[in-house]
Amino acid sequence: MEELAVSFIEIGLAEGVFLFVVGFVGGLVSGFIGSGGAFVLTPAMMSLGVPGIVAVASNMCHKFPKALVGAVKRARYGQVDLKLGLVLGVSAEAGVLYGAHIQESIKRSFGDAGSNLYVSVAFVLVLGVVGGYVLRDAWRIYRSGRMDAVEKAGRLARWVQSVRIPGTMVYFKSLDAKISVLFTIPLGFATGMLAATIAVGGFIGVPGIIYVLGAPSIMATATELVIAFVMGLGGTIKFAWSGLVDIRLAMIILAGSLFGIQLGAIGTTYVKPFTIKVVMGVIMVVVLISRAIIIPVYMAQLGMLRPLDESVSAVLSKASFAIMAIALAFGASIILYALWHGRRAHLSQHEMLEEPVAAD
Amino acid sequence: MSSNRTELWKAAVFGIVSVLLYFVLFEFEGEILDVSIRGRWLSIVPVSIAFAFSLVHGAFTANFWRALGIRGNKNGGH
Numbered sequence: 264m265e266e267l268a269v270s271f272i273e274i275g276l277a278e279g280v281f282l283f284v285v286g287f288v289g290g291l292v293s294g295f296i297g298s299g300g301a302f303v304l305t306p307a308m309m310s311l312g313v314p315g316i317v318a319v320a321s322n323m324c325h326k327f328p329k330a331l332v333g334a335v336k337r338a339r340y341g342q343v344d345l346k347l348g349l350v351l352g353v354s355a356e357a358g359v360l361y362g363a364h365i366q367e368s369i370k371r372s373f374g375d376a377g378s379n380l381y382v383s384v385a386f387v388l389v390l391g392v393v394g395g396y397v398l399r400d401a402w403r404i405y406r407s408g409r410m411d412a413v414e415k416a417g418r419l420a421r422w423v424q425s426v427r428i429p430g431t432m433v434y435f436k437s438l439d440a441k442i443s444v445l446f447t448i449p450l451g452f453a454t455g456m457l458a459a460t461i462a463v464g465g466f467i468g469v470p471g472i473i474y475v476l477g478a479p480s481i482m483a484t485a486t487e488l489v490i491a492f493v494m495g496l497g498g499t500i501k502f503a504w505s506g507l508v509d510i511r512l513a514m515i516i517l518a519g520s521l522f523g524i525q526l527g528a529i530g531t532t533y534v535k536p537f538t539i540k541v542v543m544g545v546i547m548v549v550v551l552i553s554r555a556i557i558i559p560v561y562m563a564q565l566g567m568l569r570p571l572d573e574s575v576s577a578v579l580s581k582a583s584f585a586i587m588a589i590a591l592a593f594g595a596s597i598i599l600y601a602l603w604h605g606r607r608a609h610l611s612q613h614e615m616l617e618e619p620v621a622a623d
Numbered sequence: 624m625s626s627n628r629t630e631l632w633k634a635a636v637f638g639i640v641s642v643l644l645y646f647v648l649f650e651f652e653g654e655i656l657d658v659s660i661r662g663r664w665l666s667i668v669p670v671s672i673a674f675a676f677s678l679v680h681g682a683f684t685a686n687f688w689r690a691l692g693i694r695g696n697k698n699g700g701h
Contacts, residue, residue: 271656324669328677336685340695496670503669506662510669511652514676518645521677521684529688532695609696 271509272312282307282512283519286325288595290520294333294527295598296543297487298465300520301326302550303591305462306584308512317509320502322462324513327495329520330488336528337485344437344482347472348489350444351451355464355490356497358455363501366459376564383561385460386554393470394547400474401540410537420477437478437486450475451490458494465491466547480536484543530598533605542597549590557583630690637683644679648672 272278285307289300301322308318337343370378404410416424416438428443435442450471458464465487472483502508531539560576562568571579648655659669688694 271660324673328673328681332677332681332684335681499670499673500666503659503666504662506660506666508659508666508669510655510659510672511648513669513673514645514648517673517676518680521680522687525684525688526693529693529695532697605696606693 271317274511274515278311279515281311282515286516286519287523288519288591289516290329290333290523291527291530291598292523292542292546292591292594293329293488293491293520294336294524295484295530296465296527296539296546296594297469297484298463298491299543299546299594300523300591301462303587304516306587310584313509313512316502317507317512319462320499320507321509321512322516323495323498323502324508324510325516325520327492327499328517329524330491330495332521333524333528334485334488334492336525337488337531340485340528340532342482342485342531343489344435344478344486345489346433347435347437347447347476347478348486349493350433350447351454351468351472351486352490352493354448354451355455355458355468355494358452358457358464359459359494359498360455361452362456362459365456373565376561380558380561380565382460383554383558385457387551387558389457389461389466390547390551390554393466394544394551396474397470397540398544398548401537401544404537404540410535414473414479414536416477417474419475420473423475424477435476435478437472437482438476440477442476446476454490455494458491458498464494469543480539481531484531484539526602527598530602530605533609534601538597538601542594545597546590546594549593550587553583553586553590556586627690627692630686634683634686634690637679637686641676641680641683644676 274282285304286300289304292299293301304322304325305315305318308321309315313321334343334348338345366378366381369381373380404412420438423446424438424440424442426443426446428445431443431445432441433444434440450468454464454468454471456464457467465484468487468490469480469483472478472486473480478486499508556579559568560571560579563571563576655668655672658665659672
């Protein structure tokens, strides 16, 4: 334990303010789309000199209280399906453990570069397929001009809801239907595996709840917070058991992220499901680009490509982090704009309704 | 107006308690970090701290936005 003690950094005012701001933006996005802030927090902490494993552990320790506060807030708006969140959370926990095991095996066999390449390829494949699908759906809604229409379950979700497997059927309020819990197991497991690999399980969890199970976007993003709480609590206990959590880092990030998550949750009450899909899809695709451009660096480190010039590697690494930060800032800007715009429209509508009463 | 004042008071009270919690955390950061990184059953320490901060700071941030007049739309969001 002694050699770990020297790995905990000094936190000055500049580091504290930086983590608070990154936490706020991460919280804002998580409150709105159920997840998505975590992928930039770990690299942000590492940029301050925090060892990777301590950064992952501390990120996890800020994630579960943040998800708890966000889930409670959104439950007040009637957006959370607690039962579905807990059912998915249990299989997600198993996915986290299995995903962490795969990560450790890859790291043992191929070192840091192998592990980084695996994470980046997972990012590109998952975000390419799922992010592309979400954006395509958003584009289809935009083209049809029915951005205000009530969401309906798609073909896959209707099939899932039509399958009857005796002894496994459970009613979920977000679906307003009974489905077999057997369908939730692979979905939760994949969410957990992704969380253990790229720190954002919601990139599979939320689209899965919408397109595979058939829940509305707003309830899917809110329910994802319950899954994030279950996964985050389990992950924190696992890392804290090994003494890897820097509670100071976790609580500074939490300070900012709780301001953000409240605002993000409020934002969901002023927008249409279409906006949630746009924010989620755009963040996923921009993050995909950020991870794709770093892949050659890791491939060169593993000898799969000719060695890259050191300056080229440095530029690609910095560009990758910058694009990731831009993705988060872009998502946060859309959320703040949607909140401001939705609130203004709501207030002016409210004033118009009150005017005749005042005239009387 | 009185509801706004109540929210302002709540924000102030939870805000003060939240600042106190952060003050204690950083005033005794060496001791708290030392205990929390011992691991095993003492993992309850960082987990409990996280829960306590989420309750107090979560209540503060909720009342903070409410006191500023930023609230959810009761007719929207689901």
